[in-house]
Amino acid sequence: xxxxxxxxxxxxxxxxxxxxxxxxxxxxxxxxxxxxxxxxxxxxxxxxxxxxxxxxxxxxxxxxxxxxxxxxxxxxxxxxxxxxxxxxxxxxxxxxxxxxxxxxxxxxxxxxxxxxxxxxxxxxxxxxxxxxxxxxxxxxxxxxxxxxxxxxxxxxxxxxxxxxxxxxxxxxxxxxxxxxxxxxxxxxxxxxxxxxxxxxxxxxxxxxxxxxxxxxxxxxxxxxxxxxxxxxxxxxxxxxxxxxxxxxxxxxxxxxxxxxxxxxxxxxxxxxxxxxxxxxxxxxxxxxxxxxxxxxxxxxxxxxxxxxxxxxxxxxxxxxxxxxxxxxxxxxxxxxxxxxxxxxxxxxxxxxxxxxxxxxxxxxxxxxxxxxxxxxxxxxxxxxxxxxxxxxxxxxxxxxxxxxxxxxxxxxxxxxxxxxxxxxxx
DNA sequence: CAGCAGGGGGCGC
DNA sequence: CGCCCCCTGCTGG
Numbered sequence: 001x002x003x004x005x006x007x008x009x010x011x012x013x014x015x016x017x018x019x020x021x022x023x024x025x026x027x028x029x030x031x032x033x034x035x036x037x038x039x040x041x042x043x044x045x046x047x048x049x050x051x052x053x054x055x056x057x058x059x060x061x062x063x064x065x066x067x068x069x070x071x072x073x074x075x076x077x078x079x080x081x082x083x084x085x086x087x088x089x090x091x092x093x094x095x096x097x098x099x100x101x102x103x104x105x106x107x108x109x110x111x112x113x114x115x116x117x118x119x120x121x122x123x124x125x126x127x128x129x130x131x132x133x134x135x136x137x138x139x140x141x142x143x144x145x146x147x148x149x150x151x152x153x154x155x156x157x158x159x160x161x162x163x164x165x166x167x168x169x170x171x172x173x174x175x176x177x178x179x180x181x182x183x184x185x186x187x188x189x190x191x192x193x194x195x196x197x198x199x200x201x202x203x204x205x206x207x208x209x210x211x212x213x214x215x216x217x218x219x220x221x222x223x224x225x226x227x228x229x230x231x232x233x234x235x236x237x238x239x240x241x242x243x244x245x246x247x248x249x250x251x252x253x254x255x256x257x258x259x260x261x262x263x264x265x266x267x268x269x270x271x272x273x274x275x276x277x278x279x280x281x282x283x284x285x286x287x288x289x290x291x292x293x294x295x296x297x298x299x300x301x302x303x304x305x306x307x308x309x310x311x312x313x314x315x316x317x318x319x320x321x322x323x324x325x326x327x328x329x330x331x332x333x334x335x336x337x338x339x340x341x342x343x344x345x346x347x348x349x350x351x352x353x354x355x356x357x358x359x360x361x362x363x364x365x366x367x368x369x370x371x372x373x374x375x376x377x378x379x380x381x382x383x384x385x386x387x388x389x390x391x392x393x394x395x396x397x398x399x400x401x402x403x404x405x406x407x408x409x410x411x412x413x414x415x416x417x418x419x420x421x422x423x424x425x426x
Numbered sequence: 427c428a429g430c431a432g433g434g435g436g437c438g439c
Numbered sequence: 440c441g442c443c444c445c446c447t448g449c450t451g452g
Contacts (some may be wrong), residue, residue, distance in 0.1 A: 377432090379432080379433090380432090380433065380434080381433090381434090381440090381441070381442085382440085382441065382442090383441060383442055383443080384432070384433075384434095386442095387431080387432085388431080388432075391430085391431070405429090407429080407430085408430085408431085409430075409431075410443080410444080411443085411444060411445060411446090412428095412429070412430065412431080414444085414445090415428080415429080415430095416428075416429075419427090419428075
């Protein structure tokens with residue numbers, strides 16, 4: 001925010017990253033989607049805008065497709081690849097097994113995905129800096145430019161397949177940004193294959209005539225190994241103030257330690273855990289965006305306060321699209337949806353204390369944070385989050401039978417009732 | 427003092 | 440593990 005003779009320039013910190021994340025969220029929630037990609041019987045409601053942005057192919061296709069909501073049938077694309085590409089287009093990053101890379105690139109070429117197949121701009125510097133791992137830098141993803149990240153470099157160090165062992169790479173490895181296959185992900189990854197049941201809703205969708213899309217040069221019928229999208233990293237909210245200043249990654253990767261006895265002792269704990277960020281003051285702009293774009297029940301996993309700046313670099317790996325069923329037909333009652341990001345803070349240490357100040361004094365805790373979708377608050381428990389959310393939604397389920405008082409909290413109602421029942425207060 | 431909101435303990439599933 | 444209940448701290452009238 002700068003002032004030049006009376007003129008204020010308000011800048012939205014982290015705007016681009018935020019914007020991208022909102023887009024991604026919109027896709028998850030199927031908000032404003034205006035095209036449906038269909039491949040291998042699965043349907044992916046997405047946005048023309050995004051596709052067009054990332055692919056001239058789509059751009060032209062939509063240019064010549066007057067339908068308001070066309071269904072594009074991708075005959076020669078594996079759904080796993082499609083999901084990966086969508087993840088790439090929306091999040092700017094995609095996790096792919098090395099063995100699937102070639103197929104993915106081929107698919108990307110078919111669709112002329114910028115950055116994966118079509119040089120969107122001088123790619124030299126991006127690629128040559130590969131070892132700099134730009135995405136782990138604090139560059140807040142200031143540019144949504146697609147980058148062809150040959151993640152296979154890293155993937156080779158870990159074994160592949162659906163049951164990736166915990167990344168055992170040394171902490172110095174630059175990859176601790178991305179792929180930690182959390183143990184709790186394993187269970188979820190199993191359900192990957194059941195995504196179909198979630199998409200039936202689209203089948204009968206009386207949208208416009210389907211656009212048959214058959215890529216000219218595709219033959220791929222390799223084994224269909226779904227891209228293990230559980231290869232997502234988990235972001236941990238980080239109090240950037242505490243940042244030792246040295247770059248970024250005070251963000252920690254809690255990869256694979258959930259399993260258990262591999263108590264790593266020191267190094268991880270070295271990095272302090274987030275105590276609460278400035279939870280009292282969610283960024284008004286962000287909230288506004290949340291409200292405006294995602295609605296009260298949108299924006300899951302919203303972590304951001306712009307102030308965090310380099311504390312984390314957006315949620316690139318945060319892909320509920322990977323772990324979630326593809327858009328269940330009903331998103332649950334308004335305001336009560338429970339989807340929230342769970343960040344597992346796993347340090348293989350047992351709970352160390354029960355005191356209130358544990359956060360400040362003991363970073364070595366094992367617990368889950370339940371991230372509020374509306375602000376940077378993280379609750380200890382899901383129910384805590386639930387209650388907290390009511391402060392955003394205004395939901396007040398507990399009404400006083402004697403007056404018009406309503407509370408968002410049962411116990412508060414109980415306290416209130418005392419003024420009616422005559423029980424001495426406090 | 428009333429209201430609000432976060433944290434934590436206890437208990438049941 | 441999640442829900443329920445309660446304690447506690449803060450704020451405003």
